[in-house]
Amino acid sequence: MKMRTTTRMLVHALSALAAASACSTAGAQQHVPLTDPIPGAITPSRAAVALETVASGLVSPVAASAPPGDRRHLYVADQPGQIWRLHLGTNPQPRELFLDVSALLVSPLGVGDNRFDERGLVGLAFHPNFDTNGLFYTFTAQPVRANPDFSTMPPGVAPNCQSVVTEWRVKRPGRRHSAVDLASARELLRIDKPTPLHNGGALAFGPDHMLYVSLGDGNTADDEGAGQAPEGNAQSLAPGNLLGKVLRIDPLGRNAANGRYGIPPDNPFVGKEGADEIFAYGFRNPFRMSIARDGRVFVGDVGQNAVEEVNLVTAGGNYGWRIKEGSFLFDAAGPDGSGFAYADSPGLPASLVDPIAQYDRADSAGGPVTRVAVIGGYVYEGDTLRHLRGRYVFGDYAGRGQPSPQGQLFVLGRYNRIERLVPTNRNPFDLALLGFGQDARGELYVLANDTGTLLGNTGVVLKLVPGRR
Ligand SMILES: [Ca+2]
Numbered sequence: 284m285k286m287r288t289t290t291r292m293l294v295h296a297l298s299a300l301a302a303a304s305a306c307s308t309a310g311a312q313q314h315v316p317l318t319d320p321i322p323g324a325i326t327p328s329r330a331a332v333a334l335e336t337v338a339s340g341l342v343s344p345v346a347a348s349a350p351p352g353d354r355r356h357l358y359v360a361d362q363p364g365q366i367w368r369l370h371l372g373t374n375p376q377p378r379e380l381f382l383d384v385s386a387l388l389v390s391p392l393g394v395g396d397n398r399f400d401e402r403g404l405v406g407l408a409f410h411p412n413f414d415t416n417g418l419f420y421t422f423t424a425q426p427v428r429a430n431p432d433f434s435t436m437p438p439g440v441a442p443n444c445q446s447v448v449t450e451w452r453v454k455r456p457g458r459r460h461s462a463v464d465l466a467s468a469r470e471l472l473r474i475d476k477p478t479p480l481h482n483g484g485a486l487a488f489g490p491d492h493m494l495y496v497s498l499g500d501g502n503t504a505d506d507e508g509a510g511q512a513p514e515g516n517a518q519s520l521a522p523g524n525l526l527g528k529v530l531r532i533d534p535l536g537r538n539a540a541n542g543r544y545g546i547p548p549d550n551p552f553v554g555k556e557g558a559d560e561i562f563a564y565g566f567r568n569p570f571r572m573s574i575a576r577d578g579r580v581f582v583g584d585v586g587q588n589a590v591e592e593v594n595l596v597t598a599g600g601n602y603g604w605r606i607k608e609g610s611f612l613f614d615a616a617g618p619d620g621s622g623f624a625y626a627d628s629p630g631l632p633a634s635l636v637d638p639i640a641q642y643d644r645a646d647s648a649g650g651p652v653t654r655v656a657v658i659g660g661y662v663y664e665g666d667t668l669r670h671l672r673g674r675y676v677f678g679d680y681a682g683r684g685q686p687s688p689q690g691q692l693f694v695l696g697r698y699n700r701i702e703r704l705v706p707t708n709r710n711p712f713d714l715a716l717l718g719f720g721q722d723a724r725g726e727l728y729v730l731a732n733d734t735g736t737l738l739g740n741t742g743v744v745l746k747l748v749p750g751r752r
Pocket residue numbers: 565584592602603604607608609636637638
């Protein structure tokens with residue numbers, strides 16, 4: 284097995300070398316974009332699943348979770364700024380407004396006719412001891428209104444907005460249906476963001492009780508432009524550049540530079556100036572991230588034009604962007620040219636960590652583009668879907684620019700092979716996929732709407748339940 288891996292790596296190294304020398308004879312920057320990076324279709328899973336509506340009438344639900352041990356509720360973050368508390372197990376599930384942070388957000392959200400926007404309320408996480416301390420956290424895109432804790436902007440250039448992680452507390456921890464104490468709001472982190480795009484914005488606690496925060500490269504394409512490091516933000520470990528990173532912080536600690544959270548002493552870059560918070564780097568837009576009960580950190584990193592990634596993230600890892608898009612080498616083609624993936628190079632350079640699974644946009648060269656952006660999900664840890672137990676469920680947004688959005692649901696099968704999950708009661712899916720949620724029982728919820736944008740109020744929360752073939 285090891286031998287075979289080595290041979291395969293050698294073959295890839297030789298082909299990459301051949302590609303490189305072909306380029307050098309033709310002059311620099313002569314890489315050719317791949318027309319079909321990953322040939323073939325994604326095969327359907329044998330798991331029979333269906334979708335049961337547990338909430339509707341939302342705008343753009345993007346995150347959902349529950350405090351550990353609270354099996355009665357699911358809290359859903361709607362992008363325009365509302366957190367809804369769903370009462371599970373009753374039919375229909377009533378919902379109540381838990382918190383509204385819309386007044387804190389950039390405004391207006393969703394510009395243009397289709398009201399597309401990546402900003403808003405995009406992350407929500409409950410402290411593992413929520414039952415006793417009542418603490419939870421939000422990730423929001425806010426107007427530039429305070430000095431940032433971290434900025435990559437050159438002097439005199441204004442950021443588009445600021446990414447803010449805020450701590451909140453309920454008034455009576457441990458009591459059922461306790462309201463949020465609005466005066467408890469405490470900003471942990473405020474980070475300048477160069478453009479409206481590539482927030483990242485996921486929050487998740489590990490079994491280590493540390494808060495993980497995903498941050499995108501902050502730019503539009505190729506990780507370049509104003510506010511970008513020369514090598515791209517994602518690859519930069521320059522002091523204070525947190526863009527394109529996964530952070531790991533202790534919200535109960537206070538030894539960070541701004542005194543509002545703690546730096547875990549075992550973080551991989553502790554002691555490196557301005558990089559104490561960084562857990563891993565080399566991400567483009569790690570929009571959705573989750574942490575399994577066993578501590579595995581899963582990130583769906585949205586690709587540029589070619590390859591979508593699922594990453595298993597470990598301390599200190601460099602996940603490749605913008606040197607690679609998936610396992611493929613990436614050419615940023617200078618400030619004026621649009622970058623592209625040009626050669627498969629699995630495992631090389633050895634300093635970069637490849638995704639555990641990847642897929643591209645069309646089944647064949649020139650075929651219809653049916654997938655556009657990975658939406659990271661969760662490991663299924665519930666009881667009712669035997670075939671999914673312990674498997675990572677995720678999907679593709681496939682929302683924008685089509686007459687009818689066709690999001691897709693996937694599951695990682697054996698050897699991390701991607702399989703399609705086709706709901707038996709909803710085929711075609713006919714919705715844009717926006718996120719996933721997990722309740723305290725480990726059951727999973729699909730978050731979606733009709734538009735893939737902030738237009739309308741077609742947002743739904745759909746529970747994954749057993750389906751019938
Ligand atoms: Ca990558």
